[in-house]
Each structure stands twice: as C-alpha cells, then as structure tokens.
Amino acid sequence: MANWYLIENVRARNPLVHTITNFVVANDSANGLLAIGASPIMAAAVEEMTELGGMADAVVINIGTLDKGVVTSILAVGKAANMAGKPVVLDPVGVGATSFRQETVRLLLKEIRFAVIRGNLGELATIAGIAWQARGVDAGVGDASQAAEIALKVAREYRTIVAISGVVDTISDGKRVITIENGDELLPKITGSGCLLSCVIGAFVGVTDDYLDAVVVASASYAIASEYAVKRLERRLPASFRVAFIDELAIWDGHNQEKLAQIKEVSQ
Template identity: 50%
Template structure:
C-alpha cells in the first residue's frame, strides 16, 4: 500500500509552496512518514533540492522572488533526475499566473501536473470563468484535454474534483470517493500534490502508485468525516486519517 511504502522509505520532499498551506502541507507529509522542507530562497534551493527525493512547485502565493527560486530548483532537479510536481494554483485567475506557468512548463520538465478543472482549462487555453483559486465554471472536454496535455509534456496529469482523473497520455482512470468537507477547508489539494511527490519518489511504477495515492487520499477524506462533523476539526481529522493509513494500511478504512 503506497502510504505504507512512503512511511517505510521516508523521502525528503522539497516544497516551494504558498504560505497559506505550508504548515498543513508540512504536517501532512510528516503524518504520512515523509520529511518536508519548505526552502524557497533562490540562494539555497539548488543545494536543498539536491538532497531531496522530489520537488513540489506550488504557485498559490506567487511572486517574483519565488518564481526565480522555482526555476532554479526545477532546472537543478531535472539535471539530477529528481521528479518535479507542478500545482498551478489559480493559474487562470491572472495574466501573471498564466505567463508564469507557461514559462515554467517551457523550462522545467514536470513529472506530474496536479490541478483542478479550471486550472486545466487555463493551461490548455480553454475559455473558463475562474473564481480566484477555486475551480470556477465552464465547458471543457476534460479527458481529451488532460490526455493531450500529458502527451505534450510527457508527464502524468491529475485532475482532481468530485471524481479524480489521472492519465499518462496512454492510460487513464477515474477515481471516485472522497467527502465534500475536503473542499470546505483550504489546503487539501495542495497537500495531495505534496503526497503525490512522495508517492512518485518511492515508486518504480509512478502511474500505478499515483492512482493508488488518489484512491487512498479519498478514503482518508471519508475516514476523517466519520470522526467529525465540524469543519474546523476536519483538517486535524484528515491528518489523523493519513497517519493511520500509513501505519495500518487498508485496515484503517474499516470503521
């Protein structure tokens, strides 16, 4: 089970992420047995990523300083064969975000792009009404566009939502499950991106392991909801559920 494998191997995940979710991401990685590091200054990111097993680039609170750090870290990771995960948070909200993601995709090879439907639409150029960093609404041939994006950048594309979709450009799969409370607190998608980095780094079959990651992350959401109906407690319950799954495996899903 992938969460248990992560706990056994304890990979170091370098997160250049946003300040809204940094603490939750770090605690989530610790809960699953990985080691987080949140370095984002351009003077140290190349050195830091060199000792990591995966790099996460999350543009949630993007600025020019972190943009430079993302490029340096991503290029260094590519040279060293370290997988890089892109979480293009709110990419469709502003021109600056769109141009930055385009620039990063042109200069860094990403192993995984983990996005929501609105973010996918923005990356592939489909007209969409983005609502800040939320998905928003519009019309898109999601499976076709996600598969095309995976083929174009030779990566795995994950589109999360009520059902998740994963494709490597050749194979694809839908994953159902989860709980609505996962959309009512900030950071659950960002944490998933970090966990995807951990899962990719410990695997010789990334597509299979990431599919399993999506499955069990949704199970963690269901497990968390069974322990609290209060939204303020949900993040803690989710961390507890991830921790239990990483220690006890599928047996933790039996309530």
Template identity: 55%
Template sequence: MKSIYLTKIREQNPLIHNITNIVAANFNANGLLALGASPMMSASEEEMVEMPNLSQALVINIGTLIGKEQKAMLLAGKTANAKGIPVVLDPVGVGATSYRRETVRQLLSEIKFALIRGNAGELATIAGETWQAKGVDAGQGDVDLKTVAQRVAKQYGCVVLISGAVDVISDGVQTATVHNGTPLFPKVTASGCLLSAVCGAFLAVDEGEHFAATLEACVAYTVAGELAAQGLTTQVGQFQIRLLDELAALSPEMIVQKGRINE
C-alpha cells in the same frame, strides 16, 4: 486496486522539498509528516541548487508568488531535472491572472514535470480551454476532463491529475478515475495543495512508475478524507484535524479495500 508505495514511503521516509505558499506551508508540512514523509519547505534562491541534491522529490506550488519564489522555482526545478528526481507542479489559480498564466507557461517550458496536479479550472486553462475560473476555486465549464487530462499529459509528457468530485488521472495513454472523497475537501484551504505534496511523496519512491504512484496517492488521500469526514456534516475545522490523523493511520489495506477506481 493495489497498494505498493505507501509502505515504501513509511520505510524510506523520503525528503520532499516544497516551494509553496503562506497559506499551505504549515498544513502541507504536517500532512507530509503524518503520511510518513519528511517535509522541507524552502524557497531561498541561495539553496535551490543544493536542496534538490538532498531531496527525493520537488513540489512547486505557485499559490502566493511574491516575485523571488519564481527564480527559486526555476532554479530548483532545473536542478531537480538534472538530478533526475520527480518534480510536481501545482498551478494554483493559474486561470485567475495573466501573471499566473505567464508564470506557469515559463515553468512548463523550462522544467520537465513528472506530474501536474490541479482542479478542473486550472487544467482547462493549461489546456487552452474556455473556462470560468473563480480565483483559486475550480469554477465551472463544459469540457470533458478526461480529454483535457489526456491532452495535457501528451503535450508535456507527464502525468496529469485533475482533482474534483471525481478525480481524473492520465499519462496520455492510460486514464483512470478515482471516486473516493468528500464534499468537505473544497471547504478546507490548501487541501488541494496538500494532495500535490502527497503525490510528491508517492512519486519520490515510485522508481519511475508515475501513473501508478499518482493513482495510489490520489486514492490514499481521498480515502483518508472519507474516513476523516465520517460523522461530520459542516465541521470544517474538525475535518482538517482528522484528515491529518487519518493520513497517519492509513494502511495499505484501507487503500486496497476502500479505493474506488475505474481504469
């Protein structure tokens, strides 16, 4: 395991434009700041053409759509594509309702994504697999997640990160798994959303190496989670605060030393 991009984030302090939801907005902005990036949370249709010209990456999260954000997402996504900055999709709860499925279908058809980051249920839905999703939670099903990741990656020409107890990353050719993390992650709301935002920061500085950057982002985030969870059992409140502390304290050395990946 190498660490290339964390240092670049701290050096370049990239501006990450997030179109996100009312649950994740504060936590994601704080997580990006802790990491060393500069968050910009905006979904105003009126500034979606200018914003990608100021930013180094765009993260689209469909968590709490109330209608107007959808237009903003399409506009910002297309402008980001035209400018050539990476766009990350977090298809929150896409399996839950037909409205979410249709929203994601439209985003995937009109925007070229660099990365899709979701849980098993969300990616299974995008892959067209049968899956018992449960709201925005992962739910359960019986599909091979590596196959799902590879198939979706090939179909949309992007990197896919399926996060869970084991994280699966694929660009359709290379596939890797990350074995870091803690059971406290799914007990903190928007911790998946924050991983998507963190990936946005890594992709912002990767000069096109999206697979390697996603892998490092995933290890960085899950190692920070492991460190934050040390000595904790059920303390979900403390975990959430410590996660921000550990993202700020994280060093390339910790990523190299603690990362547990299979490529």
C-alpha cells in the same frame, strides 16, 4: 491497477520532499507530509535551491502566492532536480486568475520537466488552452465531461502525468485515463486540501519510477482518508474535519484502500 504497497514504502523510505508552496497552506502541507511518513523541507531562498533540488527525493512547486523572487527560486530548484533525475510536481494554483500566473506557468513548463501536474479542472483547462470561466483560485465553471479530454491533452503535450482533482478525480499519462470516485464533500471545504494532495503525490513519486501508479495510489488513498475522517466527527464541520483528516493520514496504512477504492479505467 494500484500497488498499495507504496503506502508502506513511503513510511519505510521517509522521502525528503522539498516544497515551494504558498504561505496559506505551508503548515498543513508540512504536517500532512509528516503524517504519512515523509520528510518535508519548506524553503524558498534562491541561495539554497540548487543544493536542495539535488538532495530531495522529490520537489513540489506550488504557485499559490507568487512574486518574482519565488519564480527565480522555482526555476533554480526545478532545473536542479531535473539535472539530478528527481521528480518534480507542479501545482498551478489559480493559473487562470491573472496574466502573471499564466506567464509564469508557461515559463515553468518550458524550462522544467514535470513528472506530474496536479490541479483542479479550471487550472488544467487553462493549461490546455480550453475556455473556462474561473474566479480566483477556484475550479470555476465549465463542462466537467471534458476532464478526460483535458487530462489527455496536457499529459501528451508535456509528457507528464496529469491529475485533475474534483468530485471525480481524473488521471492520465497521455494514453490511459483513470478515474477515482472516492472522497468526502468536506475535503474541498478546508483550504489547501489540493495543495496537500500535491505534496502527498510528491512523496509517492519520490519512492517509485512508476509515476502513474504513484499518482493513482496517492490520490485514492488521500480521498479514502477523508471518508474515514468524517466518521470521527460528532458534527460535519470543516475545522474538526481538518484535524481528523490529518490524523487519518497518520494511520492510513490501516485503511482498507483496496476494497474501498473506486478506481476505473475509462475507454477513449
């Protein structure tokens, strides 16, 4: 189910990942990509989006801190990447929080073909048109048992791979549903952990045509790295965990992912 050689492929190929992200997480996203062996570009000027969209091995779009100028840049780079046949990843941060975010995501889904959409359950529920009580950019409150249904619905409608991050990660290509039950509870206690995962997924889809496999391996490896990180800590505190986690990403090709990964295919 999972081809773990993709971890080594990322290091060997050093994929160029162009990321339009929010200013809260840009530093950790860049450092996390460097740690796993990818090469980040964190640019947003519309004047260079066409070049970068064609140049990058993958493009990651994160709507965490939106304005009209950012939307223009996102559309330009997404379309350029589509034209060049490069995968584009969408992280619809807080899409349910405001009408501006909802309108923006509807526009992006109409204008850009996404290889992967990754977010929390509340964000994907909003895209699926399922009622969900959310606050700000948090996952909010709803029925977690709907994760498989939501993943399938969005994957089928937009012909993409959907990754829903949470206590249990749920991934679907519209036909299969795969769950991952790895990860430490400190992971969501650091801001941008989901945003960095979207970048890591971008690096993985940038080195293979099997996007489902790339998302599963990236998500499982990322979660397992968090389990290794807590072993480094004298006390379970978020700032210490953040540093230890990035260190674990830098050495995760030495982790025993295949034995530790709790990956299951769910019957539908």
